[in-house]
Amino acid sequence: MFIHHGKTRTLSHNLQIASLLSFVAGIVNVAGFFSVQRLTTNVTGHFAFFIDEVFKLNYWEGFIYFLYIFFFFLGSFVSSLLIEIISRKDDHYIYIVPASIECLILFIAGFYGQGLLLQRPNVIVFSLLFAMGLQNSLVTTISNATVRTTHLTGLFTDLGIELAQLFFYKAKQQKQKLRSSIRLRFTIIAFFFVGGIAGAILYTKIGLSTLIFAATTLVLGLVYDNIKFKLILLRRKFRNG
Numbered sequence: 708m709f710i711h712h713g714k715t716r717t718l719s720h721n722l723q724i725a726s727l728l729s730f731v732a733g734i735v736n737v738a739g740f741f742s743v744q745r746l747t748t749n750v751t752g753h754f755a756f757f758i759d760e761v762f763k764l765n766y767w768e769g770f771i772y773f774l775y776i777f778f779f780f781l782g783s784f785v786s787s788l789l790i791e792i793i794s795r796k797d798d799h800y801i802y803i804v805p806a807s808i809e810c811l812i813l814f815i816a817g818f819y820g821q822g823l824l825l826q827r828p829n830v831i832v833f834s835l836l837f838a839m840g841l842q843n844s845l846v847t848t849i850s851n852a853t854v855r856t857t858h859l860t861g862l863f864t865d866l867g868i869e870l871a872q873l874f875f876y877k878a879k880q881q882k883q884k885l886r887s888s889i890r891l892r893f894t895i896i897a898f899f900f901v902g903g904i905a906g907a908i909l910y911t912k913i914g915l916s917t918l919i920f921a922a923t924t925l926v927l928g929l930v931y932d933n934i935k936f937k938l939i940l941l942r943r944k945f946r947n948g
Contacts, residue, residue, distance in 0.1 A: 718887050718890075718891065720850075721850055721853055721854050721891055722890070722891060722894050724846060724849070724850065724854060725846075725854045725856060725891060725894050725895045725898065726894055726898045727898075727924070727925070727928040728842055728846055728854075728856040728925075729856040729894075729895045729896075729898040729899040729902065730898040730899070730901060730902035730905075730924065731842070731856075731902060731921045731924055731925050732748050732839060732842065732856050732857045732899060732902060733898065733899040733900060733901065733902020733903040733904075733905070733906060734902045734903070734905055734906035734909075734917060734918070734920065734921040734924075735747055735748055735813070735835055735838070735839060735906070735918065735921055736748040736857075736899075736902075736903060736906070737902075737903045737906035737907050737910065738906045738909075738910050738915060738917040738918055738921070739831070739832070739835045741906075741907070741910045742820070742824060742828075742831065742910075742914070742915050743824070743828045743829075743831055743832055745775070745832045747831075747832055747835035747836055747839065748835075748836075748839045748857040748858055749779070749839070749857055749858035749860075750775060750776045750779045750780075750836070751858070751860060753772050753775040753776050754772075754776060756772045757769055757772035757773050757775075757776065760772060771829060774829075774833060775832060775833070775836055778832075778833045778834075778836040778837045778840065779836040779837070779839060779840040780840060781837055781840060782836065782837040782838060782839065782840020782841040782842075782843075782844065783840040783841070783843060783844035784840075784844075785805075785808075785837075785840075785841065786805040786840065786841040786842075786844035786845050786848075787844050787848065789801075789804045789805050790802075790805065790844075790845070790848055801848075801849075802845055802849060802929075803929075805841050805842075805844070805845045806841075806842075806845060806925065806929055807929075808838075808841060809838045809841045809842055809845075809922075809925065810922045810925050810926050810929075811922075812834050812835070812837065812838040812841075813835075813838060813918045813919070813921050813922035813925070814918075814919060814922045815834070816831055816834050816835060816915065816918045817915060817916050817917070817918035817919035817920075817921075817922060818916070818919065820915040820918065821914055821915045821916070824915070831915075835918075839857045842856065842857060843855060843856065843857045843858075853891070854891065854895065855895075856895060856899070859895075859896060859899060862892050862895055862896060863896075865888075865892060866889065866892045866893070866896075869885050869888055869889050869892070870889065872885055873885055873886075873889075902921075905920075906921070
């Protein structure tokens with residue numbers, strides 16, 4: 708799921724990582740919006756608000772929206788930088804550090820975020836946008852830009868294009884490739900939606916601690932993937948031995 712990247716990845720790997728990370732992003736999206744009334748998984752809307760505030764000469768408010776955009780960008784930059792550094796030593800584990808940082812941010816926000824809501828709500832927004840920037844860059848790099856999990860605008864665009872193409876592509880290989888891509892996009896959308904529902908239900912019960920559940924889900928996914936990889940290596944060792 709995480710360990711395979713580039714040409715070694717299969718549809719199954721992409722479906723697994725898409726399911727896990729889009730589910731986590733769905734939780735973060737809803738928990739972030741319910742707590743601070745801000746989008747915390749993408750920056751499209753923030754850019755429009757940034758321009759609006761600047762034109763109204765509300766420079767401080769505009770600067771805050773600029774920081775929202777910047778922290779998502781910063782998360783993406785840091786994730787890519789770490790991946791490049793780590794890949795020069797062992798490219799099997801390029802995901803560990805960025806994913807661990809994301810987990811840490813979600814855990815901290817889940818444990819201490821409730822106390823920040825009244826005094827410094829923007830710290831929560833900055834933190835979650837940074838974490839989602841990390842995640843989006845990580846999954847984009849691992850999957851060769853096949854999977855993106857933090858926002859749905861591009862996904863619905865690609866899905867519309869590919870569904871239309873199904874009416875015209877007749878070759879078996881082309882249709883098979885299209886169907887695989889459509890299946891992947893439906894999976895991301897479905898798990899983002901399910902994550903959002905789970906996040907909404909949990910938020911009504913435990914508030915911002917919902918993010919602890921998102922972080923735990925991601926940790927379990929990382930542990931499962933690592934154990935699975937070690938079992939595969941062990942089997943190969945016994946076969947060769």
